[in-house]
Amino acid sequence: MSQLRIYNEDNQATPLSTTNDFAEIALKLEQVGIRIERWKADKELPDDSSSKNIIAAYQAEIDKLVAEGGYQTWDVVSMHPNHPDKKKFRKKFLDEHTHTEDEVRFFVNGQGLF
Structure with missing residues (x-):
C-alpha cells in the first residue's frame, strides 16, 4: 500500500x-x-538473500529502468531489525538530503518512509 x-x-x-x-x-x-x-515483488527469495541474488531475481526490471534512464549503477539495501549498522543507516536516511540525479527505490519486502 x-x-x-x-x-x-x-x-x-x-x-x-x-x-x-x-x-x-x-x-x-x-x-x-x-x-x-x-512492480510485482513476486520472486521467491530466502530471507537471507544476497544482494547478488536479489539483483539477479529482478534483473529484467532493472534492465528496463537502466535503458529508460541511462543509469550506471544500482545496489541493494537489505535492512532488518538485527542489522549491525541499523543506527548508522537510520541517521543517514533521517537526515534530509537531495540528489542531483534520479533516485529509484523498489521494496521487495517491508516498507519505507520518504
Missing part, C-alpha cells in the same frame, strides 16, 4: 491532505516531477 501525506512547511504537525488512492498519488507526484510505479 502507498500513502501520500502533504504538509505545509510552516505547519508540519497536520497534513494538508492524505490519500491512499494510487492514481491520485501518481498524479500529485507527477505534478512535481516524481514518477511512481508498482
